[in-house]
Amino acid sequence: xxxxxxxxxxxxxxxxxxxxxxxxxxxxxxxxxxxxxxxxxxxxxxxxxxxxxxxxxxxxxxxxxxxxxxxxxxxxxxxxxxxxxxxxxxxxxxxxxxxxxxxxxxxxxxxxxxxxxxxxxxxxxxxxxxxxxxxxxxxxxxxxxxxxxxxxxxxxxxxxxxxxxxxxxxxxxxxxxxxxxxxxxxxxxxxxxxxxxxxxxxxxxxxxxxxxxxxxxxxxxxxx
Numbered sequence: 001x002x003x004x005x006x007x008x009x010x011x012x013x014x015x016x017x018x019x020x021x022x023x024x025x026x027x028x029x030x031x032x033x034x035x036x037x038x039x040x041x042x043x044x045x046x047x048x049x050x051x052x053x054x055x056x057x058x059x060x061x062x063x064x065x066x067x068x069x070x071x072x073x074x075x076x077x078x079x080x081x082x083x084x085x086x087x088x089x090x091x092x093x094x095x096x097x098x099x100x101x102x103x104x105x106x107x108x109x110x111x112x113x114x115x116x117x118x119x120x121x122x123x124x125x126x127x128x129x130x131x132x133x134x135x136x137x138x139x140x141x142x143x144x145x146x147x148x149x150x151x152x153x154x155x156x157x158x159x160x161x162x163x164x165x166x167x168x169x170x171x172x173x174x175x176x177x178x179x180x181x182x183x184x185x186x187x188x189x190x191x192x193x194x195x196x197x198x199x200x201x202x203x204x205x206x207x208x209x210x211x212x213x214x215x216x217x218x219x220x221x222x223x224x
Contacts (some may be wrong), residue, residue, distance in 0.1 A: 010101055013154055013165050016140070016179030018101035023174035024144065029200035035087070035144055036118050038205050039064060042079055046120060060123040064090070065115040066214060071134050071215060073115070090116050094142040094211040101140075101176035111137035111212040111213040121150065121191050129153065129160040129187040136215030140178025144209045145169040147202035149195040155185040171197035 024032070039062055040046045046060040051070050059162040065086030066073040067173045076082060094113040113136075119127075132141050152175065155164035164185075169175060177184060193207050 004068060010103075013167060014156075014181045014184065016155060016181040017177040017184065018175070018177075019167055019169075020100050020110075020174040021170065022172050023033055023097070023100060024146075024172040026199055029123070029146055029172050029197065031146070032209065033207065035118075036146070036209070039087075041076075041082060044077055044084055046118075048069050053099050053116075057127075058122075059121045059127055060122075062118050063115065064116075064118070066216065068115070068117055068134070073134060076144075086116060090209070090211050094171075097142045097144070097174050097211075098140055098176055098178075100105050100174065102147045106139065110157055111139050111215050113139070113142070113213045113218070115212045115214050117210045117212075118208065119208040121148070121188065121208070123191070123204065124194040125188075125206075126190060127188040129155060129185045131157070131185055132210075132212065133183055134214075135212055137213040138178070138182055139213035140176050140182065142211040143169075143175040143177075144211075145173045145175075146171050146200055146207040146209070147196045148191050148193055148204065148206040150188050150191040150206055150208075153187050153189055154181075157181070157183040157185070160185045165186075170195070171202075 008020055008022045013019055046062050048060050049057045049070055064084050067077050067083045091113040095106055149168055149170045152167045152169045153164050196202055
């Protein structure tokens with residue numbers, strides 16, 4: 001019995017929060033990097049958001065399915081342009097990811113995954129501790145990592161501070177959080193430039209694909 005034959009072992013970080021190291025194989029990593037480049041092309045490409053208190057996010061992102069901005073979703077971009085559609089591939093992948101993390105697929109009547117945020121971390125980019133609380137559905141959040149490794153800080157639903165656990169996420173890793181940890185604070189205090197995965201086609205930086213079920217499908221007009 002080897003990892004190569006039977007796949008990576010999931011690691012429970014907190015109740016409902018599971019890390020699956022090396023989940024994506026080389027072909028899938030290359031394919032997702034290629035697709036991220038397509039999704040990032042304009043119009044409606046990568047952008048940095050300004051936070052309500054005036055600060056600018058260091059991470060660049062593009063939304064698929066619905067446009068996310070701090071802290072809300074909309075069916076169109078700020079200029080009225082349509083949001084790029086949510087790829088069915090990511091919905092199928094998210095369901096498989098949940099099954100890999102939890103050992104069981106989501107129920108058939110679970111809210112569909114309908115939104116993805118593609119985040120790009122250049123050297124020095126970080127993400128502060130926050131909750132993913134803009135969704136009506138409580139389906140687990142699915143997070144996939146490509147390129148440079150990062151320190152992923154995972155806390156509790158009660159506070160941005162301690163206690164928290166720092167997890168190193170590498171290219172191809174999966175992290176799923178739901179249930180008691182669905183509203184846990186989490187962030188990326190640093191990436192590790194130069195630790196990337198040249199085989200996936202990303203020379204530098206980190207890509208993170210976060211897939212979510214908003215519970216808003218069919219209720220908010222075009223693009224949802």
